[in-house]
Amino acid sequence: MKASLKxxxxxxxxxxxxxxxxxxxELDLPPGTTVHQVIVGHGIPPELCSLVLLNGLFIPPGERAxxxxxxxxxxxxxxxxxxx
Numbered sequence: 001m002k003a004s005l006k007x008x009x010x011x012x013x014x015x016x017x018x019x020x021x022x023x024x025x026e027l028d029l030p031p032g033t034t035v036h037q038v039i040v041g042h043g044i045p046p047e048l049c050s051l052v053l054l055n056g057l058f059i060p061p062g063e064r065a066x067x068x069x070x071x072x073x074x075x076x077x078x079x080x081x082x083x084x
Contacts, residue, residue: 003027003069005038006076014044029069036065038075051078 005025007015012023019025027038035054039046052059053076059067069075 001029001031001033001069001071003029003038003071003073003075005042006074007044008076008078009081010079011044011048011077014042033069034065035059035063035067035069035075038069039064039077044077048079049077050080052076 003026005015005027006023007025008023012020015023015025029038035052036046039049039052046061046064049064052061052064054067054069055073056076
């Protein structure tokens with residue numbers, strides 16, 4: 001099943017070099033793959049994923065291990081940010 005992973009800000013370092021320019025990686029996942037499995041499968045520490053959106057909808061930390069990714073989904077991750 002095809003899906004996309006988008007990593008922003010400091011998380012982009014977890015993408016392969018060729019995907020860092022666009023911050024997007026096309027994935028080929030087995031059915032039933034969860035958001036959490038994609039995160040840890042790409043070596044991203046889950047605690048660094050502050051904002052997780054699946055097709056633009058926020059996925060709270062407690063739902064990431066049970067939320068499945070479907071064909072054509074876009075998973076976007078942002079680290080914690082600070083500013084003022």
